[in-house]
Amino acid sequence: MSLNDKDLIAISKIVKESISGLEQDVSGLKQDVAGIKERLDEHDKRFDRIESDLTGIESDLAGIKSDLTCIKVDQLENNVIRRLNTIEACYLDASNRYIKNSDKFENAITDIEIMKRAIQKNSADILELKKLQQA
Numbered sequence: 307m308s309l310n311d312k313d314l315i316a317i318s319k320i321v322k323e324s325i326s327g328l329e330q331d332v333s334g335l336k337q338d339v340a341g342i343k344e345r346l347d348e349h350d351k352r353f354d355r356i357e358s359d360l361t362g363i364e365s366d367l368a369g370i371k372s373d374l375t376c377i378k379v380d381q382l383e384n385n386v387i388r389r390l391n392t393i394e395a396c397y398l399d400a401s402n403r404y405i406k407n408s409d410k411f412e413n414a415i416t417d418i419e420i421m422k423r424a425i426q427k428n429s430a431d432i433l434e435l436k437k438l439q440q441a
Contacts, residue, residue: 309317
């Protein structure tokens, strides 16, 4: 089967139309790829800013961690615990004194009761003597 000029021209026309359609598709793809590339560039810039921000945050957190360690050690161990130990020692001393002297306190109450009865009896005796003197 041989092709004549008309056939070749028709085939050439069909191929050119197909290639033209493909060229348009490729052109559209190029535009899409360019748009995607632009968006990727924007995302890269955003990620760079985020990475920079995260580096700053990490630095801040390291400072906060250092400050917390300082607070824990300096304030708690050096101040609070030392003061609590002092308060505990004072409390224990006072408590031991109270325990030691609690029997003295009970004896003093008993002595006061005895003195109170003696004073009341003496007062009553004095009043009776005064009445006898006046009579």
